[in-house]
Amino acid sequence: MPNALVFQSDFGVSDGAVCSMYGVAHSVDDSLNIFNLTHDIPPFHIWEASYRLFQTTAYWPVGTVFVSIVDPGVGSERRSLAVRTIDEKVIITPDNGTLTHLKQFTGIAEARIINESTNRLPDSGESYTFHGRDIFAYTGARLASGSLAFEEVGPSAEPHTVCSLEMSPPFLSSNCVCGIIDILDIRYGNLWTNIHRSFLNELDIYYGDTLEVKIEKGSKLCYSRQMSFGRSFADSRVGEPLIYVNSLDHIGVAINQESFADSYQIDTGCSWKISLKKVQEKR
Incomplete structure (x- = not known):
């Protein structure tokens, strides 16, 4: 066969x-x-x-x-x-x-x-x-x-x-994890990063925590906002951004029922940097 x-x-x-x-x-x-x-x-x-x-x-x-x-x-x-x-x-x-x-x-x-x-x-x-x-x-x-x-x-x-394109592996920097936008979840406009879920574990980041998210293209800051780390899209309201774990066990960034990529004109590759940092609760 x-x-x-x-x-x-x-x-x-x-x-x-x-x-x-x-x-x-x-x-x-x-x-x-x-x-x-x-x-x-x-x-x-x-x-x-x-x-x-x-x-x-x-x-x-x-x-x-x-x-x-x-x-x-x-x-x-x-x-x-x-x-x-x-x-x-x-x-x-x-x-x-x-x-x-x-x-x-x-x-x-x-x-x-x-x-x-x-x-x-x-x-x-x-x-x-x-x-x-x-x-x-x-x-x-x-x-x-x-x-x-x-x-x-x-x-x-x-x-x-065998020919390889430039790659930029994720890394920890102080209390922050940095990576790139690897690919888009095309139909829905979600961002898929090269940051494996285990990096969040190393920073003691858990579901329900608030993260500061920054996205840069070269030296240009394209996005900066705080959002929650959710188990699924149901953990956010329609139109709200969230961090989640995608089907490849990597970190994704989305807007519930909207396209994050279209909303902020985000693309993919090594020049698109993303950083995630846990927002500490005020005492």
């Missing part, structure tokens, strides 16, 4: 790009089960592509093949990679930073450079702008179907050479 094949891209679904990748995959093996992680990655947003893989891959069975295409360098000298993670998922993607979070938090067991001469959709050799269809979807489908062994993808590469 073929392994699952999961697609992710910044293509959207308003034209035929995604559908053509499905067609290529089914031409390899029409019994393949194909799923979409998302095709709504903002155009060229490699950081978000990296995070969405990290957010998702752990919940899929061993052997699942993921094809991720956010590829502003298509046609350049950047490498095309197939990697096997420590937890035995396979990722097919350009080597442009898309594997940053998986490399850091899951681990890459093995990497191979895709041989684009042998692992390419037949009769597509003169096309250099749609590797998502011609190389990545085709190779991913062959791996998922079992018609191509991982060792046949191409020459091996040292996992440490």
